[in-house]
Amino acid sequence: MTVATQPEIKPARQSTARPExxxxxxxxxxxxxxxxxxxxxxxxxxxxxxxxxxxxxxxxxxxxxxxxxxxxxxxxxxxxxxxxxxxxxxxxxxxxxxxxxxxxxxxxxxxxxxxxxxxxxxxxxxxxxxxxxxxxxxxxxxxxxxxxxxxxxxxxxxxxxxxxxxxxxxxxxxxxxxxxxxTQQLSAADKTFYTVPADLQPLVESIKTRFGLSNDYLALQYAHLYKSLKFLNEEDIAWLGEQLEQAGFKSNARQAQETIARYTRINELLLDAVRVEKADKDEKFSNRLDQILTHKVFGYLIFFGILFLIFQAIFAWASYPMDLIDASIAALNSLIQENFEGPLINLLTEGVIAGLGGVLIFIPQIAILFAFIAILEETGYMARVTFMMDKVMRKFGLNGKSVVPLISGVACAVPAVMSARTIENWKDRMITIFVTPLMSCSARIPVYTVLIALVVPDTYYFGFMNLQGLVLMGLYLIGFLAAIFSALLLKVILKARERSYFIMEFPTYKMPRWKNVGLTIVEKVKAFVFEAGKVIVAVSIILWVLASYGPGDSFERAEQQALTEARAEGLTELQTENRIASHQLESSYAGVIGHVIEPVIRPLGYDWKIGIALLTSFAAREVFVGTMSTIYSIGEEENVTTIKEKLLSEKDANGDPFFTPARSFSLMIFYLFAMQCVSTLAVVRRETKSWTWPAAQLVYMSGLAYVMAYITYQVFS
Structure with missing residues (x-):
């Protein structure tokens, strides 16, 4: 390419100064x-x-x-x-x-x-x-x-x-x-590439006069797009409609004529400026690689192999930094509690820090997930994934472009729902928006990983296949299956018969631009920490107040009952303090709320403490872990420090571990299907311009979550 010398820049007009x-x-x-x-x-x-x-x-x-x-x-x-x-x-x-x-x-x-x-x-x-x-x-x-x-x-x-x-x-x-x-004061191009046809000049002139325009092509664009231009008022839109009808203006036909004319002009101007010396594109590296990566058999195997690597890495690579963060939070709490005391200190350690610890610990896993996603996008492989999965999606009534929101839903449902705007067909777009939240987003990772760590052994098969990573991958696959089968059900209900098409350009394969990957990781982690952090701090403070105070003299009566039991059982001083804290927590405002909803969730294996976490996590799924950490921080034993230890130390009425495989898997399945994110409901309302769709999502996904969690608990019990 002849680019050795930088061409002299000659702007059409320069002014004396440029704005700051x-x-x-x-x-x-x-x-x-x-x-x-x-x-x-x-x-x-x-x-x-x-x-x-x-x-x-x-x-x-x-x-x-x-x-x-x-x-x-x-x-x-x-x-x-x-x-x-x-x-x-x-x-x-x-x-x-x-x-x-x-x-x-x-x-x-x-x-x-x-x-x-x-x-x-x-x-x-x-x-x-x-x-x-x-x-x-x-x-x-x-x-x-x-x-x-x-x-x-x-x-x-x-x-x-x-x-x-x-x-x-x-x-x-x-x-x-x-x-x-x-930085130069540039004016418009001194070339014209398309001239408005003579038969449209009267229409163009009337539009220019009406709206005070000086550019013919801009006036023609008003004629083409007047119905979708947000800045035009109803009177202007009505006037334009009348003018176009009188002129017999056919927008689609005129767009086609314009496109042909422009490409004719482009071909002319490129004759002297561009020369192609080699055009054997079939031999290009990208095309040769596509023969393997988009193969009808090997392509899917490679894709699932990459998914397997991602979910293995989320556990294997993130374990050490997660342990370090968890231990650091525990050490900070212990340091503060050893040197200070009082209600505000309890609020800080048992409320704010305990809640934030439930977010910060998952930074390594979130970073790894988005690192892989960014690399796949940077290399150009993600476009191939959407192409391959399009063949599967069509059998379930989804638009080919639905693949992009579904894959984006693995990161976050909010931008994924918004990305469905690229789907022109209304029914296909509504179905895509409806089922996208079933894809397991990154906010579910804290729930999945902490529960998996409690009940799934950290064992390896063949030296590299981590069992915990396999379970996590299984949860994501279940979410994907739930999304496409729900789409099939909705297709039948809506009787969507319109034919839609999927067009996507394959970029050439490139090495990742590591700066872009790094920026993506920093941006996503920062959004996760600060957006989730604001919610969790607020929820943690409210929870601490609800768990530390109770109605009337309930705390005094709970303390007296605990003291009576402690004397009868001959408990030590430390055991007596823990018994008092346990009774007071159950008599607190939080305990009252938990006991109210406990009959509804008891068939799923949950108690009133989990009930509180289910309610608070409606603000954001990741709040579940922070809530559990906060609740179990109230009256915890001195040697219980990390989140995992807090949950492991919880006992049921018989003194057995509370978080059994049945209860933990039931919780995972509940969070996999449940619509527990206010932000997602809000963006669905915004995108559909109706409360019908988010309300239907909430009812359908909550009911599905309850039924599937119940079945899971019964199967594993």
Whole structure:
């Protein structure tokens, strides 16, 4: 590729000064390297919010272009054109077509895959015709070089009329040049790539007059997309509808004509700028590898082998750092209790620290899970997984695009439900949203792992196959089966007969960009700790108060009863104190609440203490472990320090271990099926615009969890 010299940048117009802060929008085709560029520019200075008035995530960050110029970078959803096919893509048009929008950019950077420039330039030409200041980031020049694609950057820049920056965003090559260019006061492209047909000019002129527009192509976009543009009011939409009807405007036909015209123009401008010297794509490494990784037999075996490795690693690799964190929390609690005393100290140690310990201990496992997910996405393998699983999904009535939310649900149900926006078919989208929470998310890992550690031996088969890891993998597979069979049931109920299609572009295989992997791990762990931590601290404080105080004189009567029993049984001083604490806990507000719901959950093998944990964990599943840790911290014996020891030391009425295999497996199954996450219900309500779907989810999943937990308890008892 002829990129040895950086082409001279000649912006169409420069002003005397640049604002101290600029807003730059990143846009590009899927798999064009936009995320890598965003991560290179922003690093850890990223945040995720929502665009005003819509539920689509807005990922933004900041970068220092020069000592005096700071830029806000907005990462827009990947799209092939300005004609949106999903809810995510509509954000682009809402933002770029409304100059009064809060986040309207000063500049647009378009990322383009240099090895597939023809397809990527369709979106670029549309943006350029909107007369927006545009810079073309010619990404993945190394891949283009390997494929024999030679690009004359200076010639391409002349043809496009905008700055073109060759770069490799994964390795940070070209970043300095890009930063220099975007600090200049750039004006719109001086080229036009599509001319509005003459027969549409009267319609375009009336739209320009009505809305005070100066750009023909923008007015034409109003005609195409007026029903989905959020910033238009009902009167404007009605007026546009009348104008289009009078003009006999056929949007789909006009879009097709425009696309053909644009590709004709793109072919012309690429003739002098791009030369392909080698096009034997069948021999490419990625295609040869796909013959194995997407094989109809070996592909699935390899995929399940990777899953096996992930779940083995979650236990085997995370055990040492988890033990260290657990021991450190216990040591901190002991240090505080030995040197201080009083109600506030009890609140700190038995409430706040005990609850947080139930979150911090799982950082290694969460980090390992997201590390694997990030690596699979970075290498390009995740796209192959969705392709293979699509063949399975269709037999159960799910859209091929449903695979992405289901796989994302392994991390968190909230973004997974939101990712279902890419599914155009309404029924397929509703079914996907309904069943996605059945996939075991990362918030369930604390529940699974602590219960598995209690009742499943830490034994190995063949020297590498960990039994605990196998059980964890089994739970995830059960969740997947529950999701697809529930989808099949819902398909029958809704009588979904519409035909849907699954289209996905395979990116080439690449080595993971370890900076991106690291950023993903830090971002996800930070979100897990701080979001769960806020809930758990609040719940732990409330729990401690409920468990440390009781109605009326119940505590005094409980103490007297415990003293009477202790004298009759001849207990030691320490045993007497523990007996008092146990009686007072049962007489506390928490005990009262637990006893009220105990008859309902007793058939599942649960007692009133677990009942409290079930209620509190409705805020977030991972709160279960923190709740149990907090409850068992009240009146614990002095040698009981870690979470596992607290649960192991719990006895039933006969003095036997309370957490038997039957009870523990019943709890695991309950949490596998139960809809115990307020955030998921809220996002389902937001995505479906109705309380019917989240209410149906809550009833269905709670009922399924109860029945399956009951069966499990009876089988293992």
């Amino acid at each position: 802060e600029v807003r730059i929008a990143l846009i590009g085709n899927p798999n064009s390297g936009k995320t890598s560029l965003f991560n290179q520019l922003t690093g850890l200075n990223q945040k995720v919010g929502n665009f005003p008035g819509v539920t689509v995530d807005k990922k933004s960050g900041y970068t220092q272009l020069t000592p005096s110029i700071r830029a806000e970078i907005i990462d827009l959803p990947g799209s092939y054109s300005l004609y949106p096919k999903s809810m995510d893509e509509r954000v682009i048009t809402d933002l770029l077509y409304d100059s009064q929008a809060r986040h309207f950019p000063d500049l647009v950077v378009v990322t383009a895959d240099a090895s597939n420039l023809k397809r990527n330039l369709l979106l670029f030409t549309q943006l350029a015709d909107l007369q927006l200041p545009v810079v073309l980031a010619l990404n993945m020049v190394d891949v283009a070089e390997q494929e024999g694609v030679k690009i004359d950057v200076e010639a391409l820049q002349r043809e496009l009329g905008v700055p073109v920056i060759p770069m490799n965003a994964r390795k940070g090559i070209g970043m300095a040049a890009l930063k220099i260019v975007v």
